[in-house]
Amino acid sequence: MYTICYFSKVAPDLTDEEIQEIFDHTYHQNNEKGVCGILLHTMGNFFQVLEGDEAYLTDLYENRIKTDPRHHSIFEVIHKAGSDPVFTTYNSRFQTIDNSDQLNEVKQYLQKHAIRSSTSDKLARLLKSFIIFDY
Numbered sequence: 001m002y003t004i005c006y007f008s009k010v011a012p013d014l015t016d017e018e019i020q021e022i023f024d025h026t027y028h029q030n031n032e033k034g035v036c037g038i039l040l041h042t043m044g045n046f047f048q049v050l051e052g053d054e055a056y057l058t059d060l061y062e063n064r065i066k067t068d069p070r071h072h073s074i075f076e077v078i079h080k081a082g083s084d085p086v087f088t089t090y091n092s093r094f095q096t097i098d099n100s101d102q103l104n105e106v107k108q109y110l111q112k113h114a115i116r117s118s119t120s121d122k123l124a125r126l127l128k129s130f131i132i133f134d135y
């Protein structure tokens with residue numbers, strides 16, 4: 001199992017429809033390929049957690065996601081081999097968190113990987129921008 005987690009900034013000219021296309025594509029593609037995790041969008045940022053096969057994930061992330069012009073300024077939080085995955089299904093169909101189960105999974109994931117907002121100022125700011133993180 002491999003895991004990657006990052007924040008990024010949404011490209012300035014992206015419309016709501018274009019954001020929805022990213023969500024739809026990601027949801028279908030990742031479910032088909034057995035990738036777990038979450039994609040959130042709020043206040044001009046994306047936050048994504050990916051869990052799955054190392055070869056598939058690193059190729060997806062390095063060659064497609066990182067070079068995708070629909071976002072920029074990627075800030076990587078985690079990029080490493082992991083043990084048991086935290087996410088069991090891929091939920092990219094929502095843009096704001098309104099479900100405490102999903103929220104708990106994100107929290108569990110960050111706790112499991114010992115990610116604290118105190119790790120860096122930048123991370124603290126990013127986590128705060130996703131108001132859900134009362135770290």
Ligand SMILES: Cc1cc2nc3c(=O)[nH]c(=O)nc-3n(C[C@H](O)[C@H](O)[C@H](O)COP(=O)(O)O)c2cc1C
Nearest residue numbers: 022025026029030039046048060064065068070071
């Ligand atoms: C923020 C963001 C997250 C994305 N996450 C995924 C993802 O998890 N899985 C995926 O297949 N594509 C994802 N994409 C889309 C890819 O960057 C890329 O457009 C897509 O994989 C291209 O697929 P194709 O080569 O089959 O056309 C994401 C794009 C953005 C902007």
